[in-house]
Amino acid sequence: MFDQVDAYHRPRSIREAVRLLHAGGSRARILAGGTDVIVQSDPSIRSLVDITQLGLSYIRKAGNAWAIGATTTMAELEDSAPIRGLAGGILAMAAAACGPVQLRNMATLGGNLANASPAADTAAPLLALDASVVLAGASRRRRVPLAEFFSAPGKTVLGKELLVEILVPAPPRGGRWGWSFLKLGRTESDISLVSVAAGLQLDARGTCKSARIALGAVAPVPLRAAGAEAILMGQKPTLARIAQACERVARDVSPVTDVRAPAEYRREMAGVLAGRALRDCAQQAGVTL
Numbered sequence: 001m002f003d004q005v006d007a008y009h010r011p012r013s014i015r016e017a018v019r020l021l022h023a024g025g026s027r028a029r030i031l032a033g034g035t036d037v038i039v040q041s042d043p044s045i046r047s048l049v050d051i052t053q054l055g056l057s058y059i060r061k062a063g064n065a066w067a068i069g070a071t072t073t074m075a076e077l078e079d080s081a082p083i084r085g086l087a088g089g090i091l092a093m094a095a096a097a098c099g100p101v102q103l104r105n106m107a108t109l110g111g112n113l114a115n116a117s118p119a120a121d122t123a124a125p126l127l128a129l130d131a132s133v134v135l136a137g138a139s140r141r142r143r144v145p146l147a148e149f150f151s152a153p154g155k156t157v158l159g160k161e162l163l164v165e166i167l168v169p170a171p172p173r174g175g176r177w178g179w180s181f182l183k184l185g186r187t188e189s190d191i192s193l194v195s196v197a198a199g200l201q202l203d204a205r206g207t208c209k210s211a212r213i214a215l216g217a218v219a220p221v222p223l224r225a226a227g228a229e230a231i232l233m234g235q236k237p238t239l240a241r242i243a244q245a246c247e248r249v250a251r252d253v254s255p256v257t258d259v260r261a262p263a264e265y266r267r268e269m270a271g272v273l274a275g276r277a278l279r280d281c282a283q284q285a286g287v288t289l
């Protein structure tokens with residue numbers, strides 16, 4: 001493992017980390033918790049840039065949003081009172097579902113997103129929450145909506161940049177919200193076959209002011225189910241309407257067959273899980289189904 005690595009850097013500033021990334025060219029790799037980097041053991045890597053000493057482990061309020069530092073671990077997220085209180089705790093639940101506890105003590109939120117697995121468990125809740133990521137390059141910082149961050153399995157829009165922060169806006173006030181996160185895996189600590197995060201905001205008449213459905217592991221990148229959301233918007237979330245939205249979810253996903261499950265099973269379960277999540281949201285928002 002890593003026989004070819006000849007330099008291990010532990011920079012003390014973001015600027016230095018980015019400089020080391022540039023200096024190492026295509027053979028340099030950022031190392032956060034290492035739970036993906038070590039398992040992948042890419043033999044082309046020559047230098048590792050450890051970013052765990054950059055002061056990027058924090059959860060703090062930033063105006064109307066929560067700012068989460070990239071090296072915040074899954075364990076820190078699942079234990080955080082503000083994250084447990086945000087949107088029914090869907091991000092905390094997803095963090096708690098990321099593998100066994102030993103892993104969650106190491107694995108970081110930034111690493112989960114930058115690794116760009118279609119099955120990354122924190123992606124669906126963050127997409128449902130309209131999160132964005134802050135990327136730091138040599139000369140500037142840019143903010144990218146998470147919906148535009150993933151480009152293909154294992155690929156993102158990151159250049160020679162560091163993902164430094166995840167910004168999660170507080171959901172709009174008013175009406176009644178319900179939220180849900182569900183994960184289907186072969187075992188409790190395996191990665192997802194399907195994950196779903198959903199949120200419904202109902203107005204005083206019980207119609208959907210906001211409908212958010214995001215899925216993981218059922219397409220080349222984690223995605224929002226925009227077609228299904230449109231079916232719910234402005235409507236009462238009845239069982240029939242939810243069923244219609246779930247049929248649309250199952251139609252719109254494009255899963256692959258792999259060692260864990262066939263594509264058709266994932267497609268069907270995407271609809272099933274979306275249905276459970278939406279019914280859960282509707283009931284939390286006061287609807288009797």
Ligand SMILES: Cc1cc2nc3c(=O)[nH]c(=O)nc-3n(C[C@H](O)[C@H](O)[C@H](O)COP(=O)(O)OP(=O)(O)OC[C@H]3O[C@@H](n4cnc5c(N)ncnc54)[C@H](O)[C@@H]3O)c2cc1C
Binds near residue numbers: 189190
């Ligand atoms: C046994 C096991 C079980 C797992 N179970 C799950 C699971 O249930 N759900 C799940 O979602 N994942 C799971 N994973 C995958 C992994 O643990 C997560 O993706 C984890 O969050 C990765 O974070 P890390 O800090 O360890 O990333 P690292 O391994 O350090 O890095 C991952 C990738 O992202 C890059 N990177 C890291 N941080 C940054 C940054 N700030 N800016 C730019 N690039 C960066 C690295 O260069 C690397 O390419 C599992 C892994 C193992 C080994």
